[in-house]
Amino acid sequence: MKSIIVTVGSVTYAIKLQKLFTRAKIRSKLVKVDNTRTENGCTHGLRILESDFYRAVVVMKGNGINYSVYNERI
Numbered sequence: 001m002k003s004i005i006v007t008v009g010s011v012t013y014a015i016k017l018q019k020l021f022t023r024a025k026i027r028s029k030l031v032k033v034d035n036t037r038t039e040n041g042c043t044h045g046l047r048i049l050e051s052d053f054y055r056a057v058v059v060m061k062g063n064g065i066n067y068s069v070y071n072e073r074i
Contacts, residue, residue, distance in 0.1 A: 001049065001050075002049070002050040003047050003048065003049055003050060004047070004048055004049075004050050004053050004069055004070070005031060005033060005045045005046065005047050005048075005069070005070040006045050006046050006048060006056060006060070006067050006068075006069060006070075007033060007043045007044065007045035007067060007068045007069070007070055008043075008044065008045060008046075008065060008066070008067055008068075009043075009066065010044065011030075011044040013044075013065065014030055014044040014045055014046055015030070016065075017046060017059075017060070017065060017067075018030060018046055020059050020060075020063055020065075021046065021048070021056065021059060024055060024056075024059050026048060026052045026055055026056055026059070027048065027049070027052070028046040028047060028048045029046065029047045030044065030045075030046060031044070031045055031046065031047050032044055033045055033070060045067075045070065
Protein backbone atom coordinates (compact mmCIF):
# COMPACT_ATOMS: atom_id res chain seq x y z
CA MET A 1 0.00 0.00 0.00
CA LYS A 2 1.37 3.41 -0.92
CA SER A 3 1.91 6.11 1.64
CA ILE A 4 2.95 9.72 1.46
CA ILE A 5 4.93 11.67 4.00
CA VAL A 6 3.72 15.24 4.34
CA THR A 7 6.57 17.28 5.82
CA VAL A 8 6.23 20.54 7.73
CA GLY A 9 8.68 23.04 9.21
CA SER A 10 8.89 21.71 12.76
CA VAL A 11 7.81 18.95 15.10
CA THR A 12 5.38 21.43 16.68
CA TYR A 13 3.60 21.94 13.36
CA ALA A 14 3.61 18.19 12.76
CA ILE A 15 1.85 17.59 16.09
CA LYS A 16 -0.70 20.34 15.39
CA LEU A 17 -1.30 18.93 11.92
CA GLN A 18 -1.79 15.45 13.33
CA LYS A 19 -4.58 16.80 15.55
CA LEU A 20 -6.23 18.42 12.54
CA PHE A 21 -5.96 15.17 10.59
CA THR A 22 -7.50 13.24 13.48
CA ARG A 23 -10.48 15.61 13.52
CA ALA A 24 -10.85 15.06 9.76
CA LYS A 25 -10.67 11.27 10.27
CA ILE A 26 -7.34 10.98 8.44
CA ARG A 27 -5.04 8.42 10.04
CA SER A 28 -1.46 9.59 10.37
CA LYS A 29 1.81 8.68 12.02
CA LEU A 30 4.43 11.19 13.16
CA VAL A 31 7.79 10.48 11.49
CA LYS A 32 11.23 12.06 11.36
CA VAL A 33 12.77 12.20 7.91
CA ASP A 34 16.57 12.39 7.97
CA ASN A 35 18.70 14.77 5.95
CA THR A 36 19.68 12.17 3.36
CA ARG A 37 16.06 12.03 2.17
CA THR A 38 15.18 15.73 2.00
CA GLU A 39 16.69 18.93 0.61
CA ASN A 40 16.24 20.87 3.86
CA GLY A 41 18.00 18.56 6.31
CA CYS A 42 16.20 16.71 9.08
CA THR A 43 12.51 17.44 9.21
CA HIS A 44 9.32 16.07 10.71
CA GLY A 45 6.15 15.04 9.03
CA LEU A 46 3.18 12.75 8.98
CA ARG A 47 2.81 9.52 7.07
CA ILE A 48 -0.65 9.17 5.54
CA LEU A 49 -2.18 6.83 3.02
CA GLU A 50 -2.01 8.03 -0.55
CA SER A 51 -5.79 7.65 -0.74
CA ASP A 52 -6.16 10.31 2.00
CA PHE A 53 -3.87 12.84 0.32
CA TYR A 54 -6.50 15.06 -1.31
CA ARG A 55 -8.50 15.34 1.90
CA ALA A 56 -5.26 16.15 3.73
CA VAL A 57 -4.49 18.94 1.26
CA VAL A 58 -7.91 20.46 1.93
CA VAL A 59 -7.21 20.38 5.67
CA MET A 60 -3.73 21.90 5.28
CA LYS A 61 -4.78 24.65 2.86
CA GLY A 62 -7.84 25.44 4.95
CA ASN A 63 -5.60 25.99 7.97
CA GLY A 64 -2.81 27.86 6.17
CA ILE A 65 -0.17 25.16 6.71
CA ASN A 66 2.80 25.08 4.32
CA TYR A 67 3.92 21.57 3.47
CA SER A 68 6.11 19.47 1.22
CA VAL A 69 5.53 15.91 0.07
CA TYR A 70 7.83 12.91 0.21
CA ASN A 71 6.49 9.78 -1.53
CA GLU A 72 7.24 6.44 0.07
CA ARG A 73 6.07 2.85 -0.36
CA ILE A 74 5.34 0.68 2.66
